Amino acid sequence: MKDSRSTSTPTPRPSWHTHSPEQVCQQLDTSPQGLDSTQADARLQLHGPNRLTPPKRRSALQRFLLQFHNILLYVMMGSALITALLGHWVDTGVLLGAVLINAIIGYIQEGKAEKALNAIRNMLSPHCIVLRDGSYRELEADQLVPGDVVLLASGDRVPADLRLLQVHELRVEEAALTGESLPVDKSPEAVATDAPLGDRFCMAYAGTLVLYGQATGVVVATGSQTELGQINQMLSDMEAQTTPLLRQIDRFGKTLAIGVLTISALTFALGTLWRGHPASDMFMMVVALTASAIPEGLPAIITVALALGVQRMARRKAIVRRLPAVEALGAVTVICSDKTGTLTRNEMTVQRVVCADHTVFQVTGVGYAPQGHLQLDDAPVQANDFPPLQLAIQAGVLCNDASLIEEDGQWQLTGDPTEGALLALGGKTGLPQSQARARWPRMDSIPFESEHRFMASFHEDADAQPWIFVKGAPERILDMCAHEMALDGSLQPLQVDTWRRMATDTAAHGLRLLGLAMRRARPQGERLTHDDLTQDFVMLALVGIIDPPRTEAIRAVAECHQAGIRVKMITGDHAETARAIGAQLGIGVGKPSLTGNEVALLDDRELRRVVMEVDVFARASPEHKLRLVQALQDSGQVVAMTGDGVNDAPALKRADVGVAMGLKGTEAAKDAASVVLADDHFATIAAAVREGRAVYDNIRKFILFMLPTNGGEALIVIAAILFQLALPLTPAQVLWINMVTSSALGMALAFEKAEPGIMQRAPRPAHQPLLSGFFIWRLLLVSVLFMIGGLGLFLWELRAGTSLEVARTMTVNAVVACEMFYLLNSRFILKPVLTREGLTGNPYVLAALLACIPLQLAYTYLPWMQGIFGSAGLSAGEWLKVLAAGLLVFLGAELEKWLLRVTGLARRLRLG
Numbered sequence: 001m002k003d004s005r006s007t008s009t010p011t012p013r014p015s016w017h018t019h020s021p022e023q024v025c026q027q028l029d030t031s032p033q034g035l036d037s038t039q040a041d042a043r044l045q046l047h048g049p050n051r052l053t054p055p056k057r058r059s060a061l062q063r064f065l066l067q068f069h070n071i072l073l074y075v076m077m078g079s080a081l082i083t084a085l086l087g088h089w090v091d092t093g094v095l096l097g098a099v100l101i102n103a104i105i106g107y108i109q110e111g112k113a114e115k116a117l118n119a120i121r122n123m124l125s126p127h128c129i130v131l132r133d134g135s136y137r138e139l140e141a142d143q144l145v146p147g148d149v150v151l152l153a154s155g156d157r158v159p160a161d162l163r164l165l166q167v168h169e170l171r172v173e174e175a176a177l178t179g180e181s182l183p184v185d186k187s188p189e190a191v192a193t194d195a196p197l198g199d200r201f202c203m204a205y206a207g208t209l210v211l212y213g214q215a216t217g218v219v220v221a222t223g224s225q226t227e228l229g230q231i232n233q234m235l236s237d238m239e240a241q242t243t244p245l246l247r248q249i250d251r252f253g254k255t256l257a258i259g260v261l262t263i264s265a266l267t268f269a270l271g272t273l274w275r276g277h278p279a280s281d282m283f284m285m286v287v288a289l290t291a292s293a294i295p296e297g298l299p300a301i302i303t304v305a306l307a308l309g310v311q312r313m314a315r316r317k318a319i320v321r322r323l324p325a326v327e328a329l330g331a332v333t334v335i336c337s338d339k340t341g342t343l344t345r346n347e348m349t350v351q352r353v354v355c356a357d358h359t360v361f362q363v364t365g366v367g368y369a370p371q372g373h374l375q376l377d378d379a380p381v382q383a384n385d386f387p388p389l390q391l392a393i394q395a396g397v398l399c400n401d402a403s404l405i406e407e408d409g410q411w412q413l414t415g416d417p418t419e420g421a422l423l424a425l426g427g428k429t430g431l432p433q434s435q436a437r438a439r440w441p442r443m444d445s446i447p448f449e450s451e452h453r454f455m456a457s458f459h460e461d462a463d464a465q466p467w468i469f470v471k472g473a474p475e476r477i478l479d480m481c482a483h484e485m486a487l488d489g490s491l492q493p494l495q496v497d498t499w500r501r502m503a504t505d506t507a508a509h510g511l512r513l514l515g516l517a518m519r520r521a522r523p524q525g526e527r528l529t530h531d532d533l534t535q536d537f538v539m540l541a542l543v544g545i546i547d548p549p550r551t552e553a554i555r556a557v558a559e560c561h562q563a564g565i566r567v568k569m570i571t572g573d574h575a576e577t578a579r580a581i582g583a584q585l586g587i588g589v590g591k592p593s594l595t596g597n598e599v600a601l602l603d604d605r606e607l608r609r610v611v612m613e614v615d616v617f618a619r620a621s622p623e624h625k626l627r628l629v630q631a632l633q634d635s636g637q638v639v640a641m642t643g644d645g646v647n648d649a650p651a652l653k654r655a656d657v658g659v660a661m662g663l664k665g666t667e668a669a670k671d672a673a674s675v676v677l678a679d680d681h682f683a684t685i686a687a688a689v690r691e692g693r694a695v696y697d698n699i700r701k702f703i704l705f706m707l708p709t710n711g712g713e714a715l716i717v718i719a720a721i722l723f724q725l726a727l728p729l730t731p732a733q734v735l736w737i738n739m740v741t742s743s744a745l746g747m748a749l750a751f752e753k754a755e756p757g758i759m760q761r762a763p764r765p766a767h768q769p770l771l772s773g774f775f776i777w778r779l780l781l782v783s784v785l786f787m788i789g790g791l792g793l794f795l796w797e798l799r800a801g802t803s804l805e806v807a808r809t810m811t812v813n814a815v816v817a818c819e820m821f822y823l824l825n826s827r828f829i830l831k832p833v834l835t836r837e838g839l840t841g842n843p844y845v846l847a848a849l850l851a852c853i854p855l856q857l858a859y860t861y862l863p864w865m866q867g868i869f870g871s872a873g874l875s876a877g878e879w880l881k882v883l884a885a886g887l888l889v890f891l892g893a894e895l896e897k898w899l900l901r902v903t904g905l906a907r908r909l910r911l912g
Contacts, residue, residue: 338643343550
């Protein structure tokens with residue numbers, strides 16, 4: 001897997017949003033009447049179909065062969081070669097089979113990854129209504145060309161990037177592209193050159209959804225030139241990242257290979273040139289040495305540990321799409337999170353209702369579920385005790401075109417999210433929409449129009465008394481009011497400056513504002529008109545609405561901070577809203593925030609500095625998100641990126657671990673990610689980080705188990721060669737120890753649970769090698785203990801006159817006994833194992849130990865095994881000597897851990 005740090009530079013595009021409709025039509029050589037068929041055909045030849053360009057792909061054979069270009073598979077294939085040289089064809093077949101299975105799995109996973117591009121291409125609308133040859137006609141969207149005039153209506157998916165010419169109450173859902181949590185009201189007026197993507201109100205972008213209204217627009221970009229096409233291009237040009245573990249294993253494998261080959265070559269030279277051993281005998285001894293030094297079980301244990309991590313994460317609602325991502329989560333130092341739908345619910349909620357005299361009512365509960373209550377000065381209150389509050393809630397529910405429906409325990413919104421928040425407020429205070437409409441039926445209404453910035457509705461109560469309610473932009477509602485309602489229900493002159501100060505204070509908390517007012521009057525005519533809405537209204541309240549943070553996200557962010565992980569919010573939403581949500585989550589408190597435009601002004605070097613100091617980034621485009629992730633990686637950080645929109649897809653793919661939302665995430669985001677959250681909870685990420693750290697711990701424990709056991713075998717063989725001793729272990733016996741006992745025992749460590757306090761540790765340094773100083777120390781210490789136990793027993797028995805076969809059998813069993821005892825030591829890197837939890841806490845360790853006993857008995861006593869390996873039966877006294885060798889290693893390893901703890905070296909070496 002290639003670790004490329006390069007990203008594509010988006011193609012510069014004209015600033016269509018800065019020009020008037022007339023200027024745009026002039027530049028594109030078109031008119032509001034559109035193109036004729038001849039012009040369209042010529043432009044189609046020039047610009048090509050309105051489709052996203054598929055990426056260049058390797059052939060199936062190339063993709064399959066590249067799966068073998070992996071250091072783990074090299075180790076396995078090297079092990080297979082050694083077993084073949086020794087004539088152990090069954091072992092060779094097993095290893096090669098494992099290599100093939102790994103390659104097939106990688107091939108399948110790579111094929112799944114390519115679906116990300118298909119998911120984006122499928123976002124383009126298949127059909128559209130186009131003005132051609134002076135009349136509207138339905139056309140395949142891939143036939144659109146720059147200069148075409150397109151008609152948009154409610155429910156349409158925008159087929160290309162459009163500069164809007166005429167707009168009638170157009171609202172477009174752009175969350176997937178920009179991260180904007182609310183539908184965007186569009187207008188044909190040009191905007192500033194530096195306006196962020198989400199503020200280009202005169203544009204409609206390919207792949208976004210029309211929720212309300214109608215418009216006509218001229219096509220300014222098609223296919224790969226659209227904003228969606230730029231994202232597709234970034235994904236196409238981007239190479240997937242390797243994980244920290246694979247980079248460590250790559251370095252570790254190279255170091256180990258060089259070390260083993262060097263020692264083997266020196267041993268061969270010393271044995272033949274200095275000690276005069278025959279070259280053929282020395283060759284087989286060196287093969288035994290190599291077999292004893294290579295940890296054949298490492299690839300298998302990593303695969304098993306990762307697979308077990310996948311299962312544990314799945315139980316926690318985190319679906320892993322790429323196996324190495326399991327461990328990569330445990331190495332994460334920074335989590336970059338989208339806001340809308342990730343840290344927040346993507347469900348607008350009323351949090352504050354402000355009435356006259358600076359009276360601020362807080363609203364508990366989040367989302368559209370009618371669960372929560374009103375508070376005044378932190379004490380629960382009832383809405384009907386405060387007439388203006390009760391009427392304001394009534395106005396919000398009645399002057400409303402949305403609807404909330406409960407399905408399978410979930411409240412689903414149809415309509416505008418802001419109106420959904422008002423309906424939820426009614427439900428929390430005992431005024432559900434169905435009841436309100438039955439008691440105050442609507443007689444007429446004026447829908448929201450961006451020109452007037454309010455909605456009005458006319459109702460009659462049970463006594464046939466008239467009510468006109470309005471809601472809209474606070475400044476517009478205040479213009480319509482002459483009075484305000486006090487808390488006791490009395491009317492008093494409107495205090496405009498006071499209401500404006502209250503509006504400013506509420507907006508400073510990142511809340512979106514709505515004003516609510518009423519008038520006890522009938523329309524002047526048969527229908528409600530704008531003439532009925534000019535004056536004499538009574539101001540009831542200001543409502544503060546926000547997409548609130550998830551409760552579990554607040555806890556999860558705190559847990560990440562405790563674990564030494566920085567959490568950064570990168571959102572397309574407004575800066576004020578982002579700062580307010582960040583403050584509630586504990587992100588970026590007391591620090592500056594940056595907008596996408598400010599990020600664009602920084603060069604790469606300055607961005608690397610700033611990105612470590614700022615935690616809240618607002619109005620960020622896909623390009624900005626991608627640059628921020630890369631800047632963090634270039635600063636040495638291991639980055640996880642979370643998101644749910646197509647605008648997040650490039651950053652999700654670029655990050656070390658991309659985490660997509662499974663419920664509300666787009667298919668493009670899910671297919672670009674390594675991990676998909678089945679419950680959309682940010683808290684699940686923290687749980688997945690915990691599992692990832694546990695997986696890495698288990699791999700580290702296995703290496704600390706496997707290397708010293710292999711090192712001990714190697715020292716026994718080297719000592720015998722250098723001191724002209726009889727070989728204590730034959731190549732076949734070494735392979736028996738490694739393949740049958742050592743690997744099987746070590747496999748049990750993959751099932752270890754996360755140790756207490758694992759989330760209180762700081763993340764491990766990204767470039768920390770597997771062979772750290774501590775690893776080398778323990779490798780040498782335990783290897784020497786193994787050598788003393790095995791070789792010492794061998795020499796003792798030879799001096800006592802024991803036959804070579806019996807002495808070798810005792811040596812093999814001594815090495816296996818050392819491994820069995822050391823397996824218990826390895827359950828905890830530093831903690832003592834002489835506890836109930838240490839001895840019995842992992843049933844798989846006990847099962848592995850019990851399974852090893854009959855294997856060694858069979859090796860020792862079965863005649864056909866004796867014929868293959870040259871083993872011999874042992875007496876009870878000889879078995880006691882074997883157990884003594886094992887206890888030597890056990891007690892020595894526990895003593896070393898105790899010294900590290902009491903001297904404080906463990907803490908200073910970051911081994912906790």
